[in-house]
Amino acid sequence: MLVAGHIGFSWLIGKLINRYGLRGKWLTNRLWILLLGALFPDMIDKPLGLIIHNGRAICHTLLLFGLLLVFTVWWTIKNKRPTWTIFTFGWLMHLLLDRIWLSANTFFWPLYGPFAVYAHQWFFWRIILDPATYIPELIGSAIIVLMLIFRSKRAT
Numbered sequence: 001m002l003v004a005g006h007i008g009f010s011w012l013i014g015k016l017i018n019r020y021g022l023r024g025k026w027l028t029n030r031l032w033i034l035l036l037g038a039l040f041p042d043m044i045d046k047p048l049g050l051i052i053h054n055g056r057a058i059c060h061t062l063l064l065f066g067l068l069l070v071f072t073v074w075w076t077i078k079n080k081r082p083t084w085t086i087f088t089f090g091w092l093m094h095l096l097l098d099r100i101w102l103s104a105n106t107f108f109w110p111l112y113g114p115f116a117v118y119a120h121q122w123f124f125w126r127i128i129l130d131p132a133t134y135i136p137e138l139i140g141s142a143i144i145v146l147m148l149i150f151r152s153k154r155a156t
């Protein structure tokens with residue numbers, strides 16, 4: 001999944017949890033934190049992937065997510081503010097939407113050895129030709145448009 005998919009689905013899931021799960025307006029003014037968390041793993045690993053030839057690396061591992069989770073629990077208990085919880089939730093959404101369990105070599109790194117190395121892929125052709133890539137991006141884009149429309153209608 002790429003940018004539009006991660007933003008759209010994470011925004012929708014966060015909104016649904018905010019509306020029907022956790023009460024209060026914990027997400028209302030902190031949406032950018034959720035979206036930052038949802039994009040952060042790719043913001044680090046995609047550029048890194050240009051060097052190691054795998055766009056899913058350290059930020060897609062259970063090891064780093066576990067460390068982040070421990071830090072988040074500690075920080076949240078200490079400060080009683082949801083900032084890192086929302087960021088970590090966005091990161092979790094990213095891993096789930098990437099279906100990271102299908103890349104056990106990456107997710108459980110370093111248990112299975114180094115990150116896999118992939119041959120150069122025609123990234124933009126993959127976006128256009130691979131339905132597993134472009135369909136989630138189209139749906140994510142539609143969600144973003146709908147969320148922006150609902151948001152602007154509520155503001156007026």
Ligand SMILES: [Zn+2]
Nearest residue numbers: 041042056098
């Ligand atoms: Zn990713």
